[in-house]
Amino acid sequence: MLTDVQLRKLKPRDRLYRIADRDGLCIEVTPSGARHWRYRYRFAGKAKMLALGAYPEIPLSQARMACNQTRAKLHAGVDPGEARKLDKLAALAAVANTFEAVMREWLDKQTQLSQATLGKAQWMLETMVLPWLGKRPIKDITAQELLLVLRRVEERGTLETAQRLKQRCGQIFRYAIATGRADRDPAADLRGAMRTPRTRHHASITDPREIGELLRAIYGHRGSFVTACALKLAPLFFVRPGELRKAEWTEFDLDAAEWRIPGHKMKMGEQHIVPVASQAMAILRELHPLTGGGRYVFPGVRTPQRPMSENTVNAALRRLGYANDQMTGHGFRSLASTRLHEMGWRSDVIERQLAHGERNKVKAAYNFAEYLPERRKMMQAWADYLDALREGRKMVTEGSKRPRNQLPLEYSR
DSSP, X not given: OOOHHHHHHOOOOSSOEEEEOSTTEEEEEOTTSOEXXXXXXXXXXXXXXXXXXXXXXXXXXHHHHHHHHHHHHHHTTOXXXXXXHHHHHHHHHHHHTBXXXXXXXXXXXXXXXXXXXXXXXXHHHHHHTHHHHTTSBGGGOOHHHHHHHHHHHHTTTOHHHHHHHHHHHXXXXXXXXXXXXXXXXXXXXXXXXXXXXXXXXXXXXXXXXXXXXXXXXXXXXXXXXXXXXXXXXXXXXXXXXXXXXXXXXXXXXXXXXXEEEOGGXXXXXXXXXXXXXXXXXXXXXHHHHHHTTSSBSSBOSSOTTSBOOTTHHHHHHXXXXXXXTTOOSTHHHHHHHHHHHHHTOOHHHHHHHTTOOOSOHHHXXXXXXXXXXXXXXXXXXXXXXXXXXXXXXXXXXXXXXXXXXXXXXXXXX
């Protein structure tokens, strides 16, 4: 039998060697001097060996205890080596079936979401759910556990965030069900258990006279030239604020008068075409000498390697005298939608230009150019209409009374 004194005096040799202790336990010494505990046994007539750890991290007394536990399995008719493999597989399966593991797998498969939407979803889940549910087996999470997590978000007064978080968790639980790692979606059991946020719309101006005043204020902007151009283009393009500020020169074909926004930048993950009216073209050509040598159309103030801040347009509107509850950068979308419908343009054409979600995902993949000829006419008519409002001209024919699809409106002084 070995002693602690003997173990400490063991020296490496040219070849690996072993010294027996008792009951199949031995110490293995490598040429590098490393010492490892091994348990040698026979099962079904075959000689086998099992690692029990390294010395001195595992002292002699602990190694003998591990040896006795292993021998007990052997006497019970269980192969200790195979039992260890099964334990490792079970441990790996347990890790793979935690909420965090399923969540990250689900996130990797959301290729239809824009990077911004996906990033926000990941941030919400990592900061508001994982600290409490991340290590839990997803099949064991109850509706009460999930509600407790969501209530923490509700208590901060962010009801919309809590509802969106519930929606994301529900998607993850349903993915777990589909992949055989959960039996039900506890988020579905929370219907009526959470406070419902009051629907809020982005502040927007839709009265024609007030739109004219807004446009005159924008064209009188005395701040940064880049910001002024962004303000002028916001009503002409009426894209989402993030899509506008992250616009890159390589996405524009000025000869074809098109802006093609790649799918990874869009909320719905689909490429989007914005026809560029002549007024917008003039603004872009004026801006190009200043920022055209870089990546972004609207580079940031601190570094041209990043786009302008997400608050730039809203801050400029505040400086022009428009409060948060009057007008926002996102409000240019509802402004355009409201007036274009009033002008008689087809709803399908307007919705396609707003890049609202297509229910049929297969159809959507091929329909980024849907209604494009009519959208080109609409975008030019829209730019002409904004010019008329800004210059105080009156329409000869009210848009709401003209036949649908009648092409550009005529104006008079």
